[in-house]
Amino acid sequence: MPMKTTKEELEALLYQTRIKIEENQKDEMLKRLNKDLEFIEELFTVNVDNIEPLYNVIDFDKALREDVPGDTLDNETIMSLCRSGEYGYIVVPAVPAALENSEHKKS
Numbered sequence: 332m333p334m335k336t337t338k339e340e341l342e343a344l345l346y347q348t349r350i351k352i353e354e355n356q357k358d359e360m361l362k363r364l365n366k367d368l369e370f371i372e373e374l375f376t377v378n379v380d381n382i383e384p385l386y387n388v389i390d391f392d393k394a395l396r397e398d399v400p401g402d403t404l405d406n407e408t409i410m411s412l413c414r415s416g417e418y419g420y421i422v423v424p425a426v427p428a429a430l431e432n433s434e435h436k437k438s
Contacts, residue, residue, distance in 0.1 A: 334369075335368065336368065338357070341361050341364065342357075409421070
C-alpha cells in the first residue's frame with residue numbers, strides 16, 4: 332500500500348512545526364511530500380542482498396579521540412546560559428500540554 336499524506340496530516344504537521352504557509356501553497360506542498368514519499372518507497376525496492384554496509388566513506392580511525400570526562404559546568408553558569416529558568420531548573424515550553432489542547436488532537 333503506497334504511503335500518502337492527507338491534507339489533515341499536513342495541517343497537523345504544519346501546526347506542530349509552527350510553519351505557516353498560505354492556503355494556496357498547501358496543495359503544492361502536499362504534492363511534493365507525496366512525491367518524496369514515492370521516492371522513499373522506491374528506495375525500499377532496491378535489492379541490497381550481499382552488499383556490505385558502508386559505515387564511513389573515509390577511514391576515521393585516526394580522527395577519533397578517546398572519550399574522557401572533563402570539567403562540568405556549575406549550576407550558576409548553566410542558568411546564565413539558558414533563556415529562562417527558576418529554582419535552578421531550565422524552563423522549556425510544555426509541548427505535550429500544548430498539543431493536548433490543540434485542534435489537531437486525535438480523538
